[in-house]
Amino acid sequence: MASFFHRSDSLDSISPGTRWCPIVLEWIATLKSELMEEIHNIEQFVINLHNIYAFACQISFFLLCEQRMYRPDSSSLSPDKDIVLALTTVLFYSVLGYFATRVRDIYQGSRNRVVVGTPSLTNYLKWLCKIILEWAKAVVAVLCLREQGIQYEPKLAYSLITSIYYLCTEKIFMEIFSQLVEALKIDKLENLEHLYVPLLMNAVAIAAGIVVGLYSLYFNYSNLILLSLYFTVYLRIKDAYYNYWELLITERDTYSNFQVATSKDIEDWDDICAVCLNNMSKARITPCNHLFHPYCLKRCLRHSFYCPLCKHDFLENRIYIK
Numbered sequence: 001m002a003s004f005f006h007r008s009d010s011l012d013s014i015s016p017g018t019r020w021c022p023i024v025l026e027w028i029a030t031l032k033s034e035l036m037e038e039i040h041n042i043e044q045f046v047i048n049l050h051n052i053y054a055f056a057c058q059i060s061f062f063l064l065c066e067q068r069m070y071r072p073d074s075s076s077l078s079p080d081k082d083i084v085l086a087l088t089t090v091l092f093y094s095v096l097g098y099f100a101t102r103v104r105d106i107y108q109g110s111r112n113r114v115v116v117g118t119p120s121l122t123n124y125l126k127w128l129c130k131i132i133l134e135w136a137k138a139v140v141a142v143l144c145l146r147e148q149g150i151q152y153e154p155k156l157a158y159s160l161i162t163s164i165y166y167l168c169t170e171k172i173f174m175e176i177f178s179q180l181v182e183a184l185k186i187d188k189l190e191n192l193e194h195l196y197v198p199l200l201m202n203a204v205a206i207a208a209g210i211v212v213g214l215y216s217l218y219f220n221y222s223n224l225i226l227l228s229l230y231f232t233v234y235l236r237i238k239d240a241y242y243n244y245w246e247l248l249i250t251e252r253d254t255y256s257n258f259q260v261a262t263s264k265d266i267e268d269w270d271d272i273c274a275v276c277l278n279n280m281s282k283a284r285i286t287p288c289n290h291l292f293h294p295y296c297l298k299r300c301l302r303h304s305f306y307c308p309l310c311k312h313d314f315l316e317n318r319i320y321i322k
Contacts (some may be wrong), residue, residue, distance in 0.1 A: 047239045050171045055090065055203070058238065062086040064212045065158055067220075089154070093166040096217035098130065101172050154170050165208050168201040178203070182295075191295030193216040195248040202240040208235045254301070256313075261291055273302060274309045288312035 041057045047053050063086045154162075167173045176195065180191040189196055209232030216225045261269075261283040273280050275296035283291040292300075298307045307314070 014132065016274055044242065045294060047235060047243070053239075054169050054171065057169050057209075057231045058090050058166060059083070059086050060124050060231040061209060061212065062089050062162055062227065064216045064232075065162055069215060090166075093163065093170075096166075097170050097172050100176060100231070102130075104172070106175060125131075154226075161208065161212075165205055168205040169207075174198045180260060187296060189295070190210060191298040192251055195244050195251065198239055199244045199248065202236055202244065206233055206236045206238055206240070209236060251298075254298075255284065255294065258286060258297065261285050286312070288315065 012127075046056075063083070066085055066089075178194045178197040181189070181197050182191070189282070209229065213225060213229040213233060216228075261280075265285065266283055268281055269280075269283070269291045271291075271298050273283070273293045274276055274290070275292055279292070280291060280293055282294065284294050284297050285291055286307050288307050288310055289305055292308065297308075301314075305314045306312060
């Protein structure tokens with residue numbers, strides 16, 4: 001370091017503060033980079049805690065909707081009562097989430113035809129009792145609010161917007177909607193419904209957060225609104241980008257290794273898809289010159305790097321499936 005400062009006579013005239021300035025700036029830049037990386041890691045950790053993260057987003061969004069839509073003309077309640085009202089709304093919607101989870105489990109169990117461990121009538125009754133108890137908790141919460149002089153009578157617009165937001169941010173509904181869209185077998189989606197659907201639902205949630213947040217800021221600036229925007233917009237964008245968009249780009253790059261079959265290719269093939277045994281209107285061509293539905297091929301590549309028909313090794317052609 002000394003040789004650096006004394007490598008020329010011209011540097012001797014530079015003041016000590018000026019000499020150390022580049023070092024300080026470099027140290028600040030390094031510290032800033034490390035700090036931003038740590039913040040990013042913490043945010044990713046929070047996002048990966050799906051239930052807690054979704055709950056925080058829902059509470060933040062419901063608080064904003066409550067202030068501007070539930071009681072726009074009334075004076076603001078205390079923060080404690082604001083949170084109680086938002087928690088009550090989440091409590092009502094959580095019953096729907098629990099019910100959807102149980103219905104999906106029952107459907108998947110019957111579809112897989114699992115004999116051992118098949119839910120019995122007792123288990124069904126337990127699930128039904130659990131749903132009734134969850135609804136009872138919500139009703140008791142409303143009664144307690146009325147005892148405190150707080151009327152929980154949400155308007156139609158409030159119920160509509162908050163219910164849509166809840167559906168778009170709850171993981172179970174993302175999975176259910178993805179499965180429903182996947183059942184349609186839309187060729188353009190190429191079996192990437194598990195990424196397209198959550199991306200769309202995140203986009204709806206982000207748009208709702210921006211509109212409600214800016215609308216609230218227009219009437220009343222507060223730290224609560226900024227905190228809500230942080231959860232409902234900023235973290236939502238990071239979630240959509242890192243957990244869905246980047247993965248979608250990677251998955252789509254996978255298909256670039258397989259040529260798109262033209263109408264003539266499909267006509268010359270004159271056969272069905274060997275995976276689903278259905279006719280093909282769109283297909284992909286493997287390096288071994290076999291045709292498959294894009295979503296069928298993608299489903300097979302999740303489990304094996306070999307051609308489903310002739311067991312040709314795709315890795316020999318430098319096709320790396322992630």
